[in-house]
Structure formats: C-alpha cells, structure tokens
Amino acid sequence: MSTEGHKELEQKLSDLSQMDMKKAVEKGIQAVRSAAVLRCAVDTGALRQSIYAEVQEETDLVTGVCWTNSLYAPFVEFGTGPKGQEHHEGISPDYNIAYTQTPWWIHESQVDKRVAEKYHWFHIDTPQGRFYQCTGQPAQPFMYPAIKDSQDIILEDLKTDFIANIKKVTK
Numbered sequence: 001m002s003t004e005g006h007k008e009l010e011q012k013l014s015d016l017s018q019m020d021m022k023k024a025v026e027k028g029i030q031a032v033r034s035a036a037v038l039r040c041a042v043d044t045g046a047l048r049q050s051i052y053a054e055v056q057e058e059t060d061l062v063t064g065v066c067w068t069n070s071l072y073a074p075f076v077e078f079g080t081g082p083k084g085q086e087h088h089e090g091i092s093p094d095y096n097i098a099y100t101q102t103p104w105w106i107h108e109s110q111v112d113k114r115v116a117e118k119y120h121w122f123h124i125d126t127p128q129g130r131f132y133q134c135t136g137q138p139a140q141p142f143m144y145p146a147i148k149d150s151q152d153i154i155l156e157d158l159k160t161d162f163i164a165n166i167k168k169v170t171k
Contacts, residue, residue, distance in 0.1 A: 012169045012170060021062040021158075022055055022057055022062050023161070024157060024158050024161040025055050025062045025063070025064045026055045026064065027157055028064055028150070028153075028154035028157060028158070029053045029054070029055060029064025029065065029066055030053055031150045031153055031154060031157075032053065032064070032066045032146050032147050032150045032154075033051055033052070033053035033066050033146075035145070035146035035147075035149050035150050036051050036066060036068075036142050036143050036146035037051050039141070039142035039145055039146055040076075040142040041076055041140040041142065043115075043118075046070065047068065047070050047072070047073060047076060050068045050069055050070040050073070051066065051067075051068045052066070052067055052068070052069070053065065053066045053067075066143070066146070066147070068143070073143075075137070076137075076139075076140050076142070077091065077139065077140070077141050077142060077143055077144070078091050078095070078097050078139050078141075079091075079097075079099070079136065079137055079138050079139030079140070080099065080100075080134075080136040080137050081099055081100055081101070081103070081104075081134065081135050081136020081137070082099065082101055082135055082136050083135060083136035083137055083138050084097070084099050084136045084137060084138060084139055085097075085099035085101075085136075086138070087138035087139060088138070088139040088141075089139070089141075090139065090141040090144065090145050091139050091141045091144055092141075092144040099136070100136075103133050103134060103135045104133070104134055105131045105132065105133055105134075106121075106131065106132045106133075106134055107128070107129060107130075107131055108129050108130040108131070108132070109129065111132060116132045119134075119137075121133060121134060
C-alpha cells in the first residue's frame with residue numbers, strides 16, 4: 001500500500017471512529033422506554049408517567065438508561081410475598097428475589113382505601129384504626145421485558161447506522 005493510500009485509509013478509519021453513536025443509542029433507549037410504558041400495569045397511570053429514558057455520553061462511551069423513580073415500581077416488577085414468588089414469570093434472571101412468606105399488616109394511613117378495597121384485603125378494625133392484611137401480589141414485569149423485547153430492534157438499528165456510516169466514509 002502506498003503512503004498516500006495508507007493516509008487515506010487512516011483518515012477513513014478516523015472518520016468512522018467519529019461516528020455519532022448518540023443518535024442510535026437515543027433511538028434504542030426510546031424504544032425500550034416505549035415498550036416499558038406499554039407493558040406497565042396501570043391503575044392511576046402514575047407508574048407509567050414515572051418511566052424515563054436518557055442518553056449519557058462520556059469520552060468514548062455512550063449509554064442509554066431507562067428507569068423509573070417510583071418507589072413501588074420494584075414491587076410491581078418483581079411481585080411481593082407468596083403470590084409474587086408463585087407468579088414471577090418474566091422477571092430478570094439476574095436477580096435472586098427473596099419473598100416474605102408470611103402475611104403482613106398495613107395500617108389504613110399507609111394505603112389508599114380504594115386500593116385496599118380493589119384487592120379485597122382482609123381487614124380488622126382496632127382502636128388504632130383499620131389494618132389490612134396483605135399476602136402479596138404477582139409480578140407484573142415491565143422493565144426487563146421491555147429491554148429483552150427491544151434488543152433485536154436496537155441491534156438492527158445500530159447495525160444499519162453503522163453500515164450507513166461505513167458507506168459514507170468509504171465513498
């Protein structure tokens with residue numbers, strides 16, 4: 001290879017290394033967010049509205065992050081109690097969840113009455129107020145399935161963008 005050809009190849013490789021991955025990652029993480037929103041169990045809609053996505057860019061690294069800041073999201077994703085342990089299909093295999101096996105009591109001040117009535121929780125009335133007995137809830141995964149369902153689409157989109165950039169650089 002001539003010196004001129006070598007310089008041209010180096011320039012093309014340098015141009016290729018400058019490929020803007022941020023757009024591709026943004027598109028991918030938005031696909032994950034959309035899938036999570038669609039899969040999310042809905043009661044009031046608050047959990048759905050708490051699902052966010054962003055792209056973080058460091059020197060040589062572009063990362064897409066999808067998350068929720070809802071305090072009860074893990075209970076929905078993984079389930080709770082014996083019911084959660086019994087019915088947790090679709091949760092991430094990377095987590096080993098320990099489910100409590102005994103029912104627990106929730107004071108009326110800690111739960112919306114509408115929710116307690118919706119689930120027909122057993123309750124007792126005491127001088128300290130009403131207490132509801134809870135035996136858990138099945139898992140209703142939405143975050144993990146969203147990434148799993150989107151990974152092939154994301155990889156295909158990245159591949160398409162990469163090929164387009166190769167073609168542009170090699171012209």
